[in-house]
Amino acid sequence: MKYSIIIPIFNEAKNIKLTIKRVSKILNQKKIVYEIIFVDDDSTDNSEKVYKNFKTSKTKFFLRKDKPRDLSRSVVFGFKKAKFNNLAVMDGDLQHTPNDLINLIKEFNYNKHDIVIGSRKMISSKKVNLNPLRFYISNLLNMVTNRLFELDLKDPMSGFFIIKKKIFLNSKRKLFLRGYKILLDIILSSRKQLKIKEVFINFKSRDKGFSKMRLKILLQLIIFMIVKFFTKIK
């Protein structure tokens, strides 16, 4: 199977080189047919210049100029540019490891899932490299999400997943399209019952660059959940 790997970035100049090198290396080793698509939300740190120094024949870079910048919209922008039918999404700050990408791909290749999620083991804040406050808020949100939407997912907020393009296309019209939770948005907007598999991943701490997580994103998520709850389609 062939994969389009979508990597949304905002001010990740310090991580682009290693991301291209590490992800490409393992995909080449495993003889996977792929393209890597960076969607840059008009970064202010020379990301595009850095990209040009390290690009390969299998990488692409798209600048998204729409304002305000938005992670979900960037991912969807990347989906629309993808040439393959299997869409993988991962962070561009090396928190998602190339080894885990291979594990997700293996699971996606050999079993007929609509979505495979790279899930963080949310058992202690240290294990998932989150500060205690973010860890507890994440856990609480996961619990509320599962309850509200009758799901049973360990990490419905993950930014690391693989999805069939047709599942995305199926949900497209109903997407909320704001904030960080594009995976949950797609799951809640899908018109069919989805076959979802979770694979545990190692979530590394961010070495370089800055987190873009803000209070605004949490508020967007709460509004998203309220809207989705009142427009539930199942």
Ligand SMILES: Nc1nc2c(ncn2[C@@H]2O[C@H](COP(=O)(O)OP(=O)(O)OP(=O)(O)O)[C@@H](O)[C@H]2O)c(=O)[nH]1
């Ligand atoms: N295109 C685009 N990418 C974004 C935006 N916000 C974040 N990103 C990228 O999305 C990925 C995840 O964002 P992070 O800020 O690392 O979020 P996080 O991993 O939850 O937070 P940390 O653990 O603190 O790193 C990274 O590759 C970011 O560069 C955005 O508004 N637009």
Ligand SMILES: [Mg+2]
């Ligand atoms: Mg990060």
